[in-house]
Amino acid sequence: MRQLLRLLIIPGIVWVLGGCTEKLEPKPATYSQILTGTDKKTWRTVSFQIIDDGQASPVTPITQSGVDNCITDDLLTFYANAEHKLEASEGASKCTSTDPDIYVTDSWALVNANATVEFYLPVLNGKYPWTIKNLTASSLTVEYYFQDINASYRFTLNSTTK
Template structure:
């Protein structure tokens, strides 16, 4: 009987105890909001845009050549805080020399059900509901559909910093 306990029972109990202590690590894919904000905050800069009118799309226009240079240079920072803070700051090209670097503080709202993101965009000087066309860790493409005409604006941003 002692031989049975030594050879089968003790190694079985030890194996069960040690085997039950392992933790299975499952990778968690980033959510839309994590892609947008990082874990703390993430900054984005407009790199291009398109105008779509009656199903006809313009060519992709680089932001620096088609928009007001000082506004196209601005940085939008989305925060991962509970308030969903958004800051718009001047970059290398200063639009408002007598204003602070951060000249707009607002909020952003993400609706996962329809991939809609609402935030202030300096180029259009307003807060609009944007449809997310593409969102990765480094690229954000959004589109605004005009409610009364068959036209839209599509903007593409690149991530500049992440924390």
């Protein structure tokens, strides 16, 4: 009888003690968390590539693009707030000394279903819907597909904040 009681009590204790703990499951970061960090995250354009009719140009550093250096070092800050605030700001060099540090305040929009993010890009001086090709904590590669021709622009940005 004692043997039977032990066989019932031991599994019961294990079940009670084991059933009280919550299984910890990792929560993968979403695109928006990687893009903005917990509060805000700043990015700088580092390279571009043109894809024309399936033929890709070499990856070119943005500093060798022919765009004025006072634009190629500009920064984009994505905020993790409800408004999805975006700021474009001057980098180390300003085009004119009277330019404000923050020269564009806008918003960004993300659609996880098709991995697109819409935001202003200083190098092109416009807001475009970008397809996310790659997004890590330190690098973002996006591509804009032209609708009327078989061509696209691909840009890579690196995070300047952790």
